[in-house]
Amino acid sequence: MQIIVCLKRVPDTETRIRVDSSGTRVDSTGVKWVVSPYDEYALELALRAKEGAGAGEVALVSFGDASAQEVLRKGLAMGADSAVLLTGEPTMDGLATAKTLAAELKDSPAPLVLFGVRAADDDQQQVGPMFAVLTGRACVTGVASFSVQGDVVTCEREVERGSEVIEVRLPAVLTVTKGEHEPRLASLKGIMAAKKKPLVEKPAVAHPARVQLKALAEPPPRPAGRVVGQGADAVPELVRLLREEAKAI
């Protein structure tokens, strides 16, 4: 079975985000770029499914500028078999992004397409289920683990206050959240092998964005931190402040 995994290149989650002087862009100085963490979880589950079945293929797709090649190479080094980079500029309109991916993959025979549950930059959490509707696939979001039997995928889905077991018929889209399997590190052998794996670059089919970014701002500063006191003796004063000043309890 072929599994497609969509990867996005995003700033590392430990990176401090600064807005540049344009007021609409992030200052990329000193930013370390990584595969969006949830996309990495998705790739790990895809690789495990392929290994479990003892056959199959994991294909990667990314939509971004030429620098997204590096996240595809990383995914190939982790064990994916091939990659396609759709070059273009993703916008804040998730539906336009979903259409770009659908234009590339609408005729794909791959029964399973995986996304991270959300990208660690825009946090839009929408492209996966939109892509599913556009390509006529069923969709389960927030999947922590899954197993495939025939044309049915059994998913463990994370929801408020617990989890659900969901069965979905292929072809399907799953959006993946953090589960018990940490993404593997690429081995030296994997990195060498990745250099020989196919990575095709082609222009993305662009769709006009109907969501315009007007401004970016850093979060409003919080008032300077205040230490109430040391040790358990500070507790009565803390409780008094919470009750009388913050009116929080």
Added chain:
Amino acid sequence: MADVLAFLERREGRLGANAREVMSVAARLAGGSGGSAHALLLGAPGASTEAAELGRFGAAIVSVGEHEALADYHPDAYAAVLADRVREGGPQGAYGAVLFSASVLGRDLAPRVAALLDVPLATDATGVEIVDGRVRVVRPIYSGKAFATLEMDAAPALVSLRPNAFTPTETAAAGELRTFSPEVDPSSWRVRLIERKQAAASEVDVAEASVIVSGGRGMKDPSHWDLLEKLRDALGPGVALGASRAVVDAGWRPHSEQVGQTGKTVAPKLYFAVGISGAIQHLAGMRTAKTIVAINRDADAPIFAVANYGVVGDLFEILPRLTEEIAALKAGS
């Protein structure tokens, strides 16, 4: 002039915790643009009995779609019925905006409806208004390390609202209740719920709680979480436990409790960070909390820079005393 539709979630036979917030925002937007606010609920026959109170939060019309197969959320069925209702529009034609809660259900449903209707969606908004007929949204990106202002060029524009980010407002108006019977064909469903594994009934999800008690590495061992549970119980109902990434990665706590960039971004009224140093990706996830309390042994921990109230010292001495004092306060009030 534009009407605004609020999709309201039912959970365990009742209106979802965020229904009043979503309804109040819909009423404010509709009022500001000369339209009226409508509510839409889906559920099993009888679901309409819970809908009556929505008028108080500004719904001129409360539509309830009743069908046995809609008792539980089903993504394809809910998306299809909702898309049909949005296409029909309100008394003044096309809706200007359709609002959801950015709950697990809302995050699953809204993108599907957007794709069915071919209209854009902005998720997890912390601010929304209609300016010159266009929907303008403020939403956190990079898990709250920055905020984006977006303008949406579509009618309707779909927006989901971050839980706890808006205040419900009551009005004197009473809404008109209308029920309808949507066509639903479960035999066509490709997705099936097999089992629901529920956490304890008293627990609130960390993403929706008004008060959160979070623990980090400083707790030293997962067995010490009873200290946090006691503080949670002393604080009363509506309080959730949270966790730092370090303790989730160590397997001490489930990912569903993780606060921060690869977990949940939260906006509670009160946040206790206990034994959490305050890594940048954790601070991003909780910095919009109204009041932050930090308890940590290390006076230089970054968490103290954002804490309204910090106590430096041994959490194993501080926590029991804090639980005791809060329990005494609650007993006396």
